[in-house]
Amino acid sequence: MIEFPRSAAIPVYHASELADPVFDYDRPRIVEALELLPPPPALGGMLIEPVQQEPVDRRADIPLPSAHPTASITRRSLAGLVDSVVLVMALAAFAAIFVRLNPSLNPGLQLSLNPAQGPLPMFAAAFAVVALLFWMAYEYLFVVYTGSTPGLRAARLRLTGFDGLPLSRRSRRWRVLASFLSAFSAGLGYFWCVLDQDGLCWHDRITRTHVQLESPSE
Numbered sequence: 001m002i003e004f005p006r007s008a009a010i011p012v013y014h015a016s017e018l019a020d021p022v023f024d025y026d027r028p029r030i031v032e033a034l035e036l037l038p039p040p041p042a043l044g045g046m047l048i049e050p051v052q053q054e055p056v057d058r059r060a061d062i063p064l065p066s067a068h069p070t071a072s073i074t075r076r077s078l079a080g081l082v083d084s085v086v087l088v089m090a091l092a093a094f095a096a097i098f099v100r101l102n103p104s105l106n107p108g109l110q111l112s113l114n115p116a117q118g119p120l121p122m123f124a125a126a127f128a129v130v131a132l133l134f135w136m137a138y139e140y141l142f143v144v145y146t147g148s149t150p151g152l153r154a155a156r157l158r159l160t161g162f163d164g165l166p167l168s169r170r171s172r173r174w175r176v177l178a179s180f181l182s183a184f185s186a187g188l189g190y191f192w193c194v195l196d197q198d199g200l201c202w203h204d205r206i207t208r209t210h211v212q213l214e215s216p217s218e
Contacts, residue, residue: 068164070199070210071157079211083138083151091134136180144173156214167209178203 142149147159147167159167159175167175182189182202189202196205204210 071213073193073199075155076211079151079155079157082154083149086150087138091131140176143176157211158214160212162208175207175209178206
């Protein structure tokens with residue numbers, strides 16, 4: 001029978017000095033440092049900074065008509081008056097030729113001019129429609145295919161973009177179509193130039209084109 005020592009069967013516990021609890025409560029283990037705050041700014045935080053300019057309402061990449069001033073409303077009205085005289089003369093000549101080529105319409109025309117014997121409102125409406133068609137054709141043909149009108153030439157005006165460059169045929173076509181919109185809205189598109197800060201009409205703003213004075217060299 002072999003007998004082994006008891007120390008071989010029972011593990012021996014060796015206490016570690018690093019794991020011993022610390023019972024010294026008088027010594028603080030965590031040192032709390034005071035938080036260092038920056039000094040308060042002078043004048044209670046009121047700083048003097050350079051004044052920043054207010055943002056401009058319009059984008060800088062869009063040319064403005066102020067760089068190339070629009071002609072005055074009086075000058076443009078003079079051009080419109082000349083065009084109206086030319087248009088009335090053309091309309092009167094057309095009516096004379098039409099009646100001359102259709103002599104059978106003379107008795108009916110005389111009756112229509114007499115309110116007691118003929119339909120005067122119907123004749124006035126027909127005349128207004130013909131005059132409107134004449135004006136539309138006049139504006140389209142002259143502006144699109146010649147770039148100007150007799151009234152603009154007489155007032156020494158020209159059509160340009162906001163950048164001062166001449167207009168292409170496509171731009172002139174869009175301008176004429178936009179001018180029809182200004183006219184068909186009871187003329188408000190044309191009267192808008194009185195309220196606009198640059199003296200522009202609706203069709204000027206829509207197509208970014210305007211009427212400008214010709215330079216002395218031209």
